[in-house]
Amino acid sequence: MTKNFTEIAYNKSFEPWHNSFTHPFITELQSGRLNMDIFKYYLLQDRYYLEHFNKLYELIAQSTDNKELKDSLIANSLDLGAGELAIRNTFFKELNITSEEIKNTPITPTAYNYVSHMYRQLYTGNAIIASASMLPCEWLYQEIGEYLSDKMSPVPIYQSWIDSYSTKEVKENIIKQRNLLDRLYESVSVKDQEKMINAFVISSQMEYRFWEMSYTKEKW
Template identity: 65%
Template structure:
């Protein structure tokens, strides 16, 4: 393979990747004009997504035979607890999002489909393909955070959201994940490499749809 697989995956997913930067959810969040009820709905759906994102780290780590992948995923799981989960708890307190509201908010179709897609990669494909399906979330959010960090949002909680991804730690974490997937992909078959590209592309499309879902407050 002449190019690294994460470079190929990025190229394959270029349009939905860059469309995310231009989505009204992102541009209005940055400008401070995003309807607070949209951000609230996003947080409620993201809570479900992150809950399963964390479970997937643990499940993939349990099922992989590769020591490097197992170690990286265990590290990511711990980082998620200390990072996004902790920040979301702050957001939920600030916005008075209660357990009752969480329980009474149905999981939206896009949230359900995105999470189901990642589980499918583990149970139908392989731990490596499943790990690759999780990479767009980390990578895209880091790039969006870095892109938006050049100018502050006038809404403090929106700026907190941006700041949580515009960190050197997040950037280094993505670089580490990419390097590992690139390394392991070189050791696998062309068929699995193609599965990695497909899983990555679908996840990137689902990332864009997640903004759409939040913005429209999507329901069944």
Template identity: 30%
Template sequence: MAFSETLWQSIEGIFAKILEHPFLKGLTDGTLDEEAFRFYVVQDALYLRDFARGLAILGAKAPEDDWLIMFCEHAKNAIVVERALHESFFREWGLSDEEVYATPMAPTNLLYTSYLLRVAYERPFHEGVGAFLPCYWIYLEVGKALEAKGSPNPLYQRWIETYSSAEYESVVRQVIAAADKIAETLTDKQREAMRHHFVVTSKMEWMFWDMGYRKEGWAI
């Protein structure tokens, strides 16, 4: 069994809870409050800046040139390609870039991005890959699961189509393949450290959607 398969098995319960979350259910049946979706998209735009920085760090640490190129390209695409998706939403809502990027990070967003950047900076390359992989992989699997249902809301459908697309799947498969190749060189202890980060950030993926659903603010 490939190491990536064992990683996914370790979060099957978490993924099931993600699919059950009312934020995602609301995307497909169209009942999600659009204010919650807007809150989520703005926070996701803020998230992607730090996610891209973390990918650039992984690229710098990568022991193989192919992985250096891959993560640096993904860092660029996180800003250029996914920002284009976000900005298509912002135009419809009449939000300027200045308004979006002046928005404070919600507590969960700050927690998640801080964790990713700390792991990318401070921990070995393989642990960083373990921490960043759920954001790729869970979005793909969510996109595929939601694609089967579709959404009556064109904004939500556009989001679903982005993450269920063949283009996005190709990107995710590159990282999964890299994770498997990396794992071949690791000790059991190192693989367990990689799995630990994978599970932690998978939980944070659930928390991120929950943050959007609640339109989470600071309690003080």
């Protein structure tokens, strides 16, 4: 039986994907032992990432004539603004992260390269390939949230982070996105299928590196 896009891409990303679950950033976040300075460093880099992630939703939506993909991207952008970005703003207030601190925090190589990778998929590829590069972020976070959902972190802000990715709505949206990309995969050339898989695999590798970047407070 022929495998679909998400099965192929997931299998090719198996090592970095599953290593994310056991990275110290994740295990210590769950246990409550994660240094809050590391979490703050993560949030500052993630702010830059999510800002561009949301912009990519809009740019990819503008670049495609596929109504189903366009509608999905627009809906995801609205969900990101009302959900994850709103939660991040709450975290920033709780941790007293100021606009001055945001302005003066350099963007790390990993955050910069990850965002650049996704833009590249749009500008040298197309909307479908770019969408494939964005799926690992949402899908992996949903799986980690679900995995940690019954373990409970003793640190309230860490538990709030877990809770934001472990809802039924988040899981249902990921299933919709996966199904859509599986269908789109069947509609493109073999060359573009390969580009979709490669884009997904690189993003999965960058997801793992994002935890490492945060945990080690990566610098240029």
